[in-house]
Amino acid sequence: MQLVPATTGAVLFSLLLLFLTCATDAHNISRILAKHPEFSTFNHYLTITHLAAEINRRETITVCAVNNAGMSDLLSKHLSIFGIKNVLSLHILLDYFGAKKLHQITNGTALAATMFQATGSAPGSSGFVNITDLKAGKVGFGAEDNGGKLPAVFVKSLEEIPYNISVIQISQILPSAEAEAPTPGPSQLNFTALMAKKGCKVFADLLSASDAENTFEDNLNGGLTVFCPTDGVMKDFMPKYKNLTAAGKTSLLLYHGVPVYQSMAMLKSNNGLMNTLATDGANKYDFTVQNDGEQVTLKTKIVTAKITGTILDEMPLALFTVDKVLLPRELFKGSPTPAPAPAPEADSPKAEKDSSPPEPLTPDGEPADQAVSDNGSVRFNGGIFVAVGLSLLLGAFVVV
Numbered sequence: 001m002q003l004v005p006a007t008t009g010a011v012l013f014s015l016l017l018l019f020l021t022c023a024t025d026a027h028n029i030s031r032i033l034a035k036h037p038e039f040s041t042f043n044h045y046l047t048i049t050h051l052a053a054e055i056n057r058r059e060t061i062t063v064c065a066v067n068n069a070g071m072s073d074l075l076s077k078h079l080s081i082f083g084i085k086n087v088l089s090l091h092i093l094l095d096y097f098g099a100k101k102l103h104q105i106t107n108g109t110a111l112a113a114t115m116f117q118a119t120g121s122a123p124g125s126s127g128f129v130n131i132t133d134l135k136a137g138k139v140g141f142g143a144e145d146n147g148g149k150l151p152a153v154f155v156k157s158l159e160e161i162p163y164n165i166s167v168i169q170i171s172q173i174l175p176s177a178e179a180e181a182p183t184p185g186p187s188q189l190n191f192t193a194l195m196a197k198k199g200c201k202v203f204a205d206l207l208s209a210s211d212a213e214n215t216f217e218d219n220l221n222g223g224l225t226v227f228c229p230t231d232g233v234m235k236d237f238m239p240k241y242k243n244l245t246a247a248g249k250t251s252l253l254l255y256h257g258v259p260v261y262q263s264m265a266m267l268k269s270n271n272g273l274m275n276t277l278a279t280d281g282a283n284k285y286d287f288t289v290q291n292d293g294e295q296v297t298l299k300t301k302i303v304t305a306k307i308t309g310t311i312l313d314e315m316p317l318a319l320f321t322v323d324k325v326l327l328p329r330e331l332f333k334g335s336p337t338p339a340p341a342p343a344p345e346a347d348s349p350k351a352e353k354d355s356s357p358p359e360p361l362t363p364d365g366e367p368a369d370q371a372v373s374d375n376g377s378v379r380f381n382g383g384i385f386v387a388v389g390l391s392l393l394l395g396a397f398v399v400v
């Protein structure tokens with residue numbers, strides 16, 4: 001039957017394309033703006049609000065930048081960092097507007113959707129920017145909730161990569177009562193209640209009953225990522241949990257928290273070793289984040305868990321569900337549970353892993369070849385992936 005190999009070939013080909021597309025990082029807003037020192041404040045705030053990663057992840061986008069003087073006006077309003085994030089996300093248009101298109105808008109006026117609207121932070125239908133061609137070749141910009149006023153004008157184009165990203169300068173920050181409205185900080189958010197509602201009640205209840213909860217709360221404002229095992233998984237684990245000492249129980253719970261905000265986009269692009277809330281000097285309590293395409297996995301020395309869902313992903317707090325309890329080597333070393341053979345997975349691009357021989361173990365029981373160097377940076381294994389991808393592709397064509 002001709003159909004099956006052809007389909008397999010097509011699937012492999014698209015997987016390879018997908019990988020190559022991801023690898024040829026299309027744009028980097030931080031690098032683009034770094035060429036223009038008069039936008040350093042704007043650039044800085046894109047980074048610390050994590051909007052830069054969001055911009056890099058998307059295609060067909062326009063960034064309306066303001067210079068350092070324009071940013072001082074915004075900063076003088078003393079908004080919280082969450083407010084600044086909302087205001088800046090109103091300056092990121094989810095369409096491509098180069099200088100030419102701005103001056104040739106159909107009917108002379110348009111409403112552009114923005115990232116403020118897309119994140120769901122904007123109330124109702126607000127979060128649009130009105131772009132209007134004015135007299136004498138000027139192009140005006142205003143937030144839709146600004147009473148029809150267009151206080152900013154197009155100044156110049158900074159970089160255009162049609163139709164991926166356009167970076168333009170506008171004359172001032174777009175005032176918007178909605179974007180500037182006080183946003184509740186995450187400390188007002190009951191994150192254990194949120195976890196409980198979204199399928200992680202057992203884990204949330206253990207946390208609420210433990211000292212560990214304070215450590216999670218202390219990190220809420222500065223950035224926190226929690227990997228929550230779902231209820232079925234936790235129930236099966238309870239006999240082992242009960243067997244731990246009090247200190248062991250606390251460490252196990254802390255091991256599921258990371259003291260920095262890691263959005264899904266960041267987890268997908270930053271593979272490597274990650275410290276946890278349980279990390280304390282010689283007690284490493286770390287694990288390795290690794291992604292296969294879209295699937296993010298967390299590997300301890302004992303188990304490999306998959307991220308199965310997102311409960312909340314909003315700077316500075318990310319809550320994800322995982323399909324296994326993360327077992328730290330520090331607590332479960334020498335545990336008699338043999339690592340079960342991984343189930344074959346036909347539907348994920350893991351061919352390179354399934355075909356590789358098991359990792360040789362050092363006397364310490366650690367894999368000798370860790371993909372992470374001592375300073376925590378990650379060696380890029382893309383070359384191997386490309387090689388495997390190409391040989392799969394060639395194989396597919398031979399079969400077809």
Ligand SMILES: *[C@@H]1O[C@H](CO)[C@@H](O)[C@H](O)[C@H]1NC(C)=O
Nearest residue numbers: 021024025026059161162164
């Ligand atoms: C635009 O983005 C796509 C996908 O990321 C990429 O393949 C293409 O090379 C980019 N175009 C330019 C001109 O950089």
Ligand SMILES: *[C@@H]1O[C@H](CO)[C@@H](O)[C@H](O)[C@H]1NC(C)=O
Nearest residue numbers: 025028029030031034056269
């Ligand atoms: C983007 O560029 C900045 C500045 O050049 C660099 O620090 C950062 O690592 C780059 N990000 C990515 C995802 O390549």
Ligand SMILES: *[C@@H]1O[C@H](CO)[C@@H](O)[C@H](O)[C@H]1NC(C)=O
Nearest residue numbers: 104105106107108109110111
């Ligand atoms: C432009 O105006 C015409 C007539 O008012 C209208 O039919 C059309 O939908 C408008 N086009 C856009 C893109 O708004």
Ligand SMILES: *[C@@H]1O[C@H](CO)[C@@H](O)[C@H](O)[C@H]1NC(C)=O
Nearest residue numbers: 109110111130131132148149
């Ligand atoms: C944009 O604002 C101008 C000026 O207030 C208004 O005339 C125009 O209708 C608005 N455009 C859209 C698409 O709402």
Ligand SMILES: *[C@@H]1O[C@H](CO)[C@@H](O)[C@H](O)[C@H]1NC(C)=O
Nearest residue numbers: 189190191192193194196208
């Ligand atoms: C969070 O919600 C839980 C359950 O609804 C409640 O028991 C707990 O007191 C709440 N915590 C805070 C800090 O409000």
Ligand SMILES: *[C@@H]1O[C@H](CO)[C@@H](O)[C@H](O)[C@H]1NC(C)=O
Nearest residue numbers: 238239240241242243244336
């Ligand atoms: C609890 O610990 C004891 C002693 O270390 C061990 O024999 C037993 O198998 C453990 N039970 C579970 C459920 O892990």
